[in-house]
Amino acid sequence: MLPLERMWGAQMLFERSVPKIKLFGTEIPEPRFFIDFLGFETHVKQIRDKRGASIWPGWYDHAAYYSLDLVPEKLFGPDEVVSIPEFVKAPDYEFEIACVVGKSALIADEKEALQFFKDHCYLTICNDWSARDVQKKDMDGLGPTNSKFIIGKSFGPKLVPAKDVKMDENGVLDAEMVLKINGEERAKSNYNSLYHTHPTTGNKQAWSFPRLIAWLGKQNIAVHEGYVLGSGTVGNGCIAEFMAKTDPQTGKELAPAKYGWLKDGDIVTMEVSGLGVLENKVKVGCKQYATIK
DSSP states (O other), X not given: OBOSSOTTOOOOSSOOXXXXXXXXXXXXXXXXXXXEEOOOHHHHHHHHHTTTOOOOGGGGTSOOEEEEEOOGGGEEOTTOEEEEETTOXXXXXXXXXXXXXXXXXXXXXXXXXHHHHXXXXXXXXXXXXXXXXXXXXXXXXXXXXXXXXHSOEEEEEEEEXXXXXXXXXXXXXXXXXXXXXXTEXXXXXEGGGGOEEOTTTOOEEOOOHHHHHHHHHHTTOOBOTTEEEEOOOOTTOBGGGGSOEEOTTTOOEEEOOSSOOOOTTOEEEEEETTTEEEEEEEEEEEOSOOOOO
C-alpha cells in the first residue's frame, strides 16, 4: 500500500475530510463518489450485439468505467419510489453489486487489494438506473456520465462487511442474483459469472473488486473513503440487453425487442444471497425535478 501524498513531497492544497454517517444501521464514510465498471462479459457482449458490434479486445486488460458524484436527492433506498423525468423515453434498470470503500488507499498489488477489500469494504445491492435514449446520444461524445446523472441510484437493503460474504481466492463472490419485474422472474445468475476467458492468453480471469482496486492503483488512482465501486451489470440484468437489434449502417430493425422499457408503476426487485432484497417502484413521466435534500 503506497502512501497517499504527492510524490515530490509538496504540500497538498487541502486535506480530505469525509464525515461518518449511519446508513442501513452501519456507520460508514458518507458516500461521495461512484465509479461504475463494466465487469461482466455477458452484459458487454449482449449490449454491443444489439447494435452490430463485438466486444473490444482491450476490455480484457483495461478496465472500463464511468464516474460521477453521488448526490443525496438522487439516491434511493429499499421501497422508495424512483422518479423518472418525462423527457426520458427509454428508462432502464441495471442489476449490480456495489462496494463501499471505508478507508483511503493506493494499492497496485492484487493480493494486498484482496486483504484491503476484506478489511475495509462493505457490499450492498445497486440498481444503476439508466436513461437509454439519452445515453445513446452521450456515447457519441465523452461517454455515459451525463445520462447516468439523470435518474440516480438505488442501494440497499443493508451493508455487509466484505469479509462476511463467501468469496474465492480472487475475491469473486459466490452469490446468487435474481431479478424480478412486477413479481415475475426475468433473470437468475450468480456474481461468479464475472469469470471469463481471455481471448489471447486463454487464462480464466475476472474483474473482481480486488482486481479493480489494484488496477486503479496501477493507474496512479487511489480509492478513498466514501468511494462506491459498481461491479457493472450482471448478464441479463437490464432491459437494453433485450432491446431491438438494429443494422449499424441503416438503423433498420433486424430483430424485435423482447421487453419494453420501464412503465409507470413497474416494480423492480433485485435479490442477492447474503445481501438481501432491493425493491423499488418507478414513477415514469415526472415533471418535477429532484428536490435538493
